[in-house]
Amino acid sequence: MAEKVIYAMYDDDDVLKDGAKMLVAKGVKVSEVFSPFPIHGIDPIIGVKNTRLGIAAFLFGITGTFLATYGMRFFMITDWPINIGGKPNGTYLENMLAFIPVTFEFTVLCAAHGMAITYLLRNKMVPGMPAQNPDPRTTDDKFVIELRASENAQFSVDELLSMLKQTGIIEIDQKEIN
């Protein structure tokens, strides 16, 4: 079923923030905000949940730690023990210190790459994917609030439009998306 979506454009992030605050106070659900840069303090206003990217980063990091430990144990102890500087690789624990920097680096590598890839996939922003934002100008100097009629069933579209018009918008647009 086609859905009615309203896009209201602003040219100042503070005006947008005040507008969003007003809309939310009246019970309107703001489904999305598009902006060329992160707007400070917008998340709690429009009710974005705390990101879980940190948890993902932790899991990727743990994976890296285990992979590095397992890999080095296999390379340096099991498969091909070498005597480096009078420190024979007899057991992993005795040579633990030498392996810590590598473990650390691999942990950071896994966490960083894992986070970046997760972020791109989750936001459907992998290079080459179609853009999600409604107007190319939101990558430049304009800010857009998106309201969905289905999420604001208690208001009619006209009511939503008139509420938006009180908030200092510079343009307003309606679309039907599937």
Next chain:
Amino acid sequence: MAVGVLFTVLGIIMNMGDHHLGQRILAGGLINGFYFFAIGLGALFFLALQYATETGWYASVKRVIEAVAGFLPMGMGVLGLVLLIITLMDGAHIYLWMDSEVTTPGSHHYDAIIHGKTAYLNKGFFWVRTLAYFSVYFIFLRGFKNRSLREDREGGTEIHFTNYRKAAVFLVFFAVFSSASAWDWIMSIDVHWFSTLFGWYTFAGFWCCTMTVLVMLTLYLKKQGYLPNVNASHIHDLGKWTFATSFLWSYMWFSQYMLIWYANIPEEVIPYMNRIENYKLLYFGMFFINFAFPMVILMSRDAKRNAGILTFVGTIILIGHWLDIYVMVQAPSMGSEGKLGLIEIGMALLMAGLFIRTILTNLTKAPLTPVNHPFLDESIHHEI
């Protein structure tokens, strides 16, 4: 403080007749004198860092930082007194190089290696350096403090820019002096040994203590209702500093340890052998509690905003870094004779009492909100 006096006296009475007693008391004085002096110094450094980087968020807690830095004169007094007694006793078996027996060729205890270091390590130059550190720290502390109070009365941005310039100059002095003073006061106890990293290692340790003290003091004052401008974001920032400096310290500890372990050069390894033989549990234990506890507990965002967790971790960090200084001083000076008993703990409590008393008195001397600080408004609306 009274408990500290009691413990110290009890400890001294109990250990009467032990001929290491005098050395133990002086080592205890050095440990505690340096530990609390360094916390004050860390606060002065942190204040200068905020000035030099023109940071905004800290304005609400600025007077707390200044109060902790205000312990410096007292700390200098105690540390200076301990150093003076040690010097008058020819090193008192703590600074071996102060003993003329060791550096006179032909004498029974002659040590050629120490003799080779007399150009730097001699009583006269040691005191020239010590007084230079003290006076520079004192002059800058007084300057920052006076200007801070003048700013409250006069306002304007002129004082802000003076602070900015002076702080940059101070940081240059501090960069050299924090390293050199750690070599002089602490590393020279292990007179045969040297480590370029040692100064930064010590510095990272006391910086971490300073941030912990700031967090706990801010939480305490906020709970009493004295800091209305401090919100959860300020606490979060201070918590992040505690977390980050813990890691800085652990990184330094590990770098120093790993390089010496890998190179395995006898003259570098011997102090570590001493630590592993006599202080194994304390040396590795304090690394564990200074690294693992802050890492695991303070990692999440919510933990850095929770007063109970921060106080708990802060207490552990403060004890851990006290043990760090304890091992740094005791291992080389007392070796296998070193003990962690009533004397050390008593002196620590005594100094802690003095420290808390001085800081709380300092807090009463200036209004807790720097009303004309140019970034105060930014700080009040600080949100992360």
